[in-house]
Amino acid sequence: xxxxxxxxxYLFRKEGQNVTLxxxxxLNHDAMYWYRQDPGQGLRLIYYxxxxxxxxxxDIAEGYSVSxxxxxxxxxxxxxxxxxxxxxxxxxxTSGTGYSNQPQHFGDGTRLxxx
Amino acid sequence: AxxxxxxxxxxxxxxxxxxxxxxxxxSSVPPYLFWYVQYPNQGLQLLLKYTTGATLVKGINGFEAExxxxxxxxxxxxxxxxxxxxxxxxxxxxAASNFGNEKxxxxxxxxxxxxx
Numbered sequence: 175x176x177x178x179x180x181x182x183x184y185l186f187r188k189e190g191q192n193v194t195l196x197x198x199x200x201l202n203h204d205a206m207y208w209y210r211q212d213p214g215q216g217l218r219l220i221y222y223x224x225x226x227x228x229x230x231x232x233d234i235a236e237g238y239s240v241s242x243x244x245x246x247x248x249x250x251x252x253x254x255x256x257x258x259x260x261x262x263x264x265x266x267x268t269s270g271t272g273y274s275n276q277p278q279h280f281g282d283g284t285r286l287x288x289x
Numbered sequence: 290a291x292x293x294x295x296x297x298x299x300x301x302x303x304x305x306x307x308x309x310x311x312x313x314x315x316s317s318v319p320p321y322l323f324w325y326v327q328y329p330n331q332g333l334q335l336l337l338k339y340t341t342g343a344t345l346v347k348g349i350n351g352f353e354a355e356x357x358x359x360x361x362x363x364x365x366x367x368x369x370x371x372x373x374x375x376x377x378x379x380x381x382x383x384a385a386s387n388f389g390n391e392k393x394x395x396x397x398x399x400x401x402x403x404x405x
Contacts (some may be wrong), residue, residue, distance in 0.1 A: 180330075207392075214298065216379060216397040217333075232392075264332055274382060275321040275340040278393060280332030 176201045180265050186289045187252065187259060190281035196286045197249045197265035204269060206248040207278065210234060216226040220263075223248055252286065260287050290315040291382045295396035303404045308352075308367040310399045312380035315361060322363045323381040324354055324395070331381060340365060350374070375403045 178199045187193045192280025199206065205224045209217040219232030223242040242248055249269075254261045264286050266278040296311040314320055321340045325333040337348025344356040350373075354365045363380060381394040 180332075189351070209395075214397060217395040219392060222392065244293070266333075277323055277337070277338055278333075279333045280334070282332045284370075 178265055178267055178279055178281035179251045180263075182284060185284055185286045187286060188289050192287070193253055193255050193259075195252070195263055195265075195286070197199070197248045197250065197281060199246055199248075199265075199267045199279075201267055201279060202245070203267035203279070204211070204245070205267060206242070207252045207266040207268075208232075208240065208248070209264045209266065211264055211283075213241070217264065220250065223227050251259075262286075290318065291320050291394050293380050293382050293394055293396035295380050297379075297399055298397065299400045299402065301402040301404055302370045304372060305369050307397065307403065308365070308370045308405065310365040310378050310380075310401065312354075312363045312365065312396060313361055314380070314382045316365060316382055321383040322354075322356060324348065324352070324363075324365050325379045325381065326350075327377045327379065327398075336365070336378075349387055362379050372403050372405065377401070 182198045183234045185259045196250045205221040208220040211217050218234050220238050221240040223229035229240050229242050234259050268278045269276050292315045294313045323338045324335050324336040327333045336352050337346045339346045339356045347353045352367045354363050377398045377400045379398050381393045384394050
C-alpha cells in the first residue's frame, strides 16, 4: 500500500546534539512538508519542498534543516540551535502542483523528547 | 494570507447526539477547506474537503460540512455521535503560494469527547 513512513516513532536528543527524522513516501507525490505539533497550537509549518533539490522555509524554520535529494525522501534535522525541540513532528505529502486542491497525506509522526 | 479559527478547544457530546465542530476562516482568495481527524499518537487523516461546486460536502464516517461564504464558515457535523469519534479534529484552509503550490494553514484543533 502507498503511504508515508516516518521513523523513528520516538527519539531522544541530548544537549548539543543534532538529530535527524526520516520521512519516506511511495505515493509519487511532488510536494512534501514538515510540521511541528505542540499541544493547543495546532500544526505549524517548518519546511516544505515542491521538487527535488529545492525547498522553502515555513513559519518556524529556525533551528531546523532539510534536504530533498530524492523525490521520495525528505529528512528533517533538528539542530542544537533549536532550544525547545520537544514536540510531535509530522511529515506530509501531496500531489498538488500549480493551484491544485489536493489534500495532504500524513505519516504517523515522530515524537522527539529531550534527555 | 489565510487563517483559521476553531471555536472550542474541547467539545463533549453524548453518544447518539449531534456533533457540531465550528470552523471559521479568512482568505484573500477563494479558499479550499479541509477537515482532518487525528487519533492519539497518529498522523492526520482526511475527513472531507471543499474545493468548488456543492457547498455541502460529505466525508467519511458519516461526517459532513457546509461551506458558507457569507459567514466564512465550514462547520463539521455528524447527526449521531459514536464512541469511535473521540479524537482531535483540525480544520485547514489552503491557498496557493508564489510557486503555485498550496500551503495549508491549520486551526488549533478541537478535542471531541464522547460521553457514554
